[in-house]
Amino acid sequence: MPFSGIFKRSQLQQKCILGAVCFVESSTDSNTEIPMIQIHAPILDGADVACEIWLSHTALSSDKPLGHGHHGAIQYRYSDEFLFGVLSLPESALPQARAVTAPLQQTTESAYRQIFALMDALDYPHAYRFWNYMADINGISHELERYRQFNVGRKDAFLACGREASDQLPAACALGLADGPLTIAFLLGRKAPIAIENPRQVSAYEYPEAYGPRTPNFSRATLLRAEQDDLLFISGTASIVGHQSLHASDVVAQTKETLANLDAVIAEANRTLGEQTFDLQHIFFKVYIRHATDLSLVRNEIQRHIGGTIKAVFVQADICRRELLLEIEATAWHLSERL
Ligand code: 3EB
Numbered sequence: 072m073p074f075s076g077i078f079k080r081s082q083l084q085q086k087c088i089l090g091a092v093c094f095v096e097s098s099t100d101s102n103t104e105i106p107m108i109q110i111h112a113p114i115l116d117g118a119d120v121a122c123e124i125w126l127s128h129t130a131l132s133s134d135k136p137l138g139h140g141h142h143g144a145i146q147y148r149y150s151d152e153f154l155f156g157v158l159s160l161p162e163s164a165l166p167q168a169r170a171v172t173a174p175l176q177q178t179t180e181s182a183y184r185q186i187f188a189l190m191d192a193l194d195y196p197h198a199y200r201f202w203n204y205m206a207d208i209n210g211i212s213h214e215l216e217r218y219r220q221f222n223v224g225r226k227d228a229f230l231a232c233g234r235e236a237s238d239q240l241p242a243a244c245a246l247g248l249a250d251g252p253l254t255i256a257f258l259l260g261r262k263a264p265i266a267i268e269n270p271r272q273v274s275a276y277e278y279p280e281a282y283g284p285r286t287p288n289f290s291r292a293t294l295l296r297a298e299q300d301d302l303l304f305i306s307g308t309a310s311i312v313g314h315q316s317l318h319a320s321d322v323v324a325q326t327k328e329t330l331a332n333l334d335a336v337i338a339e340a341n342r343t344l345g346e347q348t349f350d351l352q353h354i355f356f357k358v359y360i361r362h363a364t365d366l367s368l369v370r371n372e373i374q375r376h377i378g379g380t381i382k383a384v385f386v387q388a389d390i391c392r393r394e395l396l397l398e399i400e401a402t403a404w405h406l407s408e409r410l
Contacts, residue, residue, distance in 0.1 A: 085103075085105070086130055086131070086136065086137070087126045087127050087128075087130040087131045087137075088105050088124055088125070088126055088127075088137075088148075089106075089125040089126065089127050089137065089148050089149070089150065089153055089154075089155035089258075090105060090106040090107060090124075090125050090147075090148055090155030090156070090157060090256065090258075091105065091106075091107040091108075091122050091123060091124045091125065092107075092108055092110065092122070092123040092202050092256050093107055093108065093109050093110065093120060093121070093122040093123075094110050094112050094114050094120065094121045094122070094384070094386050095109045095110070095111065095119070095120050096111070096113070096114075096119050096120070097111070098111070104139045104148065105148060106139075106146040106147055106148050106155055106156055106157040106256075107122075107157060108157045108159065108202070108204070108254050108255075108256045110204050110248065110251075110254065110386075111248060111249070111250075111251055112204075112246075112248055112386045112387055112388050113363065113386070113387040114384065114385070114386055114387075115360060115363055115366045115385040115386060115387055116366075116384075116385055121384045121386070123355075123357070123384075125153075125155050125258065127150040127152070127153060128298070128299045129150050129151065129152060129298070130150055135150075135151075137149060137150055138150075142185065142188070142189045142192065142193075143158075143185045143188070143189075144158040144159070144160055144182070144185060145157070145158045145185055145186065145189055146158070147189065149193070149195070151261070152260055152261060152262070152297065152298060153195075153258060153259065153260045154189075154193065154195045154258075154259040154260070155256070155257070155258050155259075156186065156189065156256070156257050156259070157254075157255070157256045157257075158182055158185065158186070158254075158255055159251075159252045159253070159254045159255075160178045160181065160182050160252055160253050161178075161252045161253075162174040162175050162178045162206075162252065162253060163178070164177060165177050165181070171213065172213075173212055173213040173215065173217075173220040175205065175212075175217050175220045175221055175224065175253065176213075176220040176221070176223045176224040176227075177224065178224065178253050179220070179221045179223075179224025179225050179228070179253060180223075180224035180225070180227050180228045180231075181224075181228075182224075182228075182253060182255055183224070183225055183228030183229065183232075184228045184231065184232060186198075186255070186257055187228065187229075187232035187234065188232075190259055194261070195259035195260055195261055196261070196263075197239070197259060197260050197261065197262065197263050197264060198241040198257060198258075198259050199241055199242065199258045199259065199260055199264050199293050199295055199302075199304055200241055200242045200243065200257065200258045200293065200304040201241050201242070201243040201244075201255060201256070201257045201289070202243070202244055202255065202256040202257070203221070203243060203244065203245040203246070203253075203254075203255050204245075204246050204247075204248055204251070204253070204254045204255075204388075205217065205218075205221060205245070205246075205247060205248070205251075205253050205254070206247070206248055206249065206250045206251055206252075207247060207249075207250075207389075208221075208245070208246065208247025208248075208389050208390075208391055209247060209389055209391075209392075209393050215283070215284075216283070217247075218245065218247070218283075218391040218392075219282075219283035219284065219285075221245065221253075222283050222284075222285045222286065222287050222288070223283070223284055223285045225285075225287075225288050226285035226286065226288050227285070229288050237266075237274070237276050237290075238266050239263075239266060240266055240276060240288055240289050240290040241257075241264075241289060241290065241293060241304075242289060242290055242291070242292050242293045242304040242305065242306040243287075243288075243289035243306050243307070244306060244307035244359075244398065244400045245287070245307065245391050246307070246359055246388040246389065246390070246391070246398070247388060247389030247390070247391070248388060248389070258304075260295070260297075262295065262296070262297070264293040264294055264295045264304075265293065265294040265295075265343060266290035266292075266293055266294075267290060267291055267292040267293065267294055267303075267336060267339050267340050267343060268290060268291050268339065269291040269308075269332055269335050269336050269339060270335060270339060271312055271313075271331070271332055271335045272291065272311055272312065272313065272314070272332065272335075273313055273314040274290070274291070275287040275288075275289055275290075275291075276288055276289070276290075278314050279314060282314065287391075289306055290306065291305070291306050291308070291336050291339075292304060292305045292306060292336050292339075292340060294340050294343065294344070296407070297407075298407075299406070299407060300404045300405060300406055300407055301344070301348050301349075301404065301405040301407060302402065302403070302404050303337070303340050303348075303349050303401075303402065303403040303404070304402055305333065305336055305337075305400060305401040305402065305403065306400060307359070307398040307399070307400045308329055308332045308333050308336065308398065308399050308400065308401075309325070309329055309332075309390060309392075309395045309397065309398045309399075310324070310325035310326075310328040310329050310332075310395060310396075310397075311328075311332070311395075312328065312332075316392050316394045316395055319394040320394070320396075322362075322365045322368050322369060322396045322397065323368050323369075323372055325395070325396050325397055326368070326369050326372040326373065326397060327372060327376075329397060329398070329399050330372070330373065330376045330399075333351075333399060333401065334351075337349050337350070337351070337403065340403075348405045349403040349404075349405060350403075351376075351377050352377075352379060353403055353404055353405060354382070354401050354402065354403040354404075355382045355383070355401060355402050355403075356373070356381060356382065356383035356384070356399055356400070356401045357383070357384050357386065357399070357400050357401070358370075358373070358383055358384070358385045358386070358397060358398075358399050359386050359387075359388040359390060359397060359398045359399075359400075360385060360386070360387055360388075360396070360397050361387070361388070361389055361390055361395070361396045361397065362387075362396065363387045365396060365397070366385055369385070369397055370383075370385065373399075
């Protein structure tokens with residue numbers, strides 16, 4: 072259906088939409104109260120739009136409408152339980168900053184500071200998931216790769232806002248696009264999640280300095296026992312074991328390694344809960360592929376691993392280390408037996 076149709080589709084659905092992460096070929100004026108980021112990245116299975124839409128169960132089952140508002144550059148919508156927000160900031164150097172600071176670093180720090188101020192102001196103290204998109208992620212300026220500039224700005228904001236606790240880091244992804252502003256979506260809430268790490272990998276926030284002056288501030292997954300479901304937000308996952316990228320220039324081997332990492336994160340979440348809550352069947356995947364021509368190799372490997380039908384969107388984007396050819400993120404869910 073045309074992009075503009077998605078959010079007009081039904082009043083009922085619109086009433087329940089907290090927000091969306093959309094991949095589109097060209098931007099459309101969405102003209103709605105719904106916070107949405109429009110990411111210009113080619114969708115690899117031929118569709119011209121793919122949207123990850125976050126719905127509120129409580130808005131569906133009650134008459135209480137979702138709230139919405141603006142805070143600085145942020146647009147957001149919220150229920151009692153969740154807040155979904157978006158912001159897009161062009162990379163322009165802040166006038167007061169020293170000329171040595173890269174614009175992307177400053178812009179990232181500013182974006183995260185605004186988000187943390189919103190969390191404090193509206194009392195949604197917990198961040199579950201961040202989606203980060205930026206231009207030219209592997210480019211170098213100010214003697215530093217742009218992804219590493221982003222990491223400096225992000226970490227500095229966490230520290231400045233008193234959010235240094237490593238057991239409370241959100242799940243995240245960080246992808247590169249051809250152009251466009253720094254674009255971030257985020258999901259917050261009132262209930263504390265459980266941060267999950269991957270036993271096969273060094274925690275990203277403990278990567279050695281060889282990967283940049285500040286470590287990437289995210290957890291491998293966050294686990295949330297929400298009112299309706301148990302949710303597992305799995306961060307962008309790649310062919311990294313320990314802290315090293317494996318299988319440079321072998322996209323099939325990278326896909327296998329990435330799937331082994333996803334299995335390990337899911338197993339770790341189940342171990343934490345003490346029950347087999349999550350599996351590979353009840354899960355949505357988003358697969359970012361550096362070279363569009365690798366699509367069928369990657370898809371076949373995922374299909375073979377999972378069996379049955381896969382719920383996945385394949386998008387062309389740049390991964391945050393040059394040698395990485397793909398990254399897979401996922402959301403797994405399990406209907407709560409507490410209902
Ligand atoms: C990695 O594991 C691959 O900087 O927010 C994955 C997920 C990656 C999130 C981020 C980076 C991020 O280090 C890259």
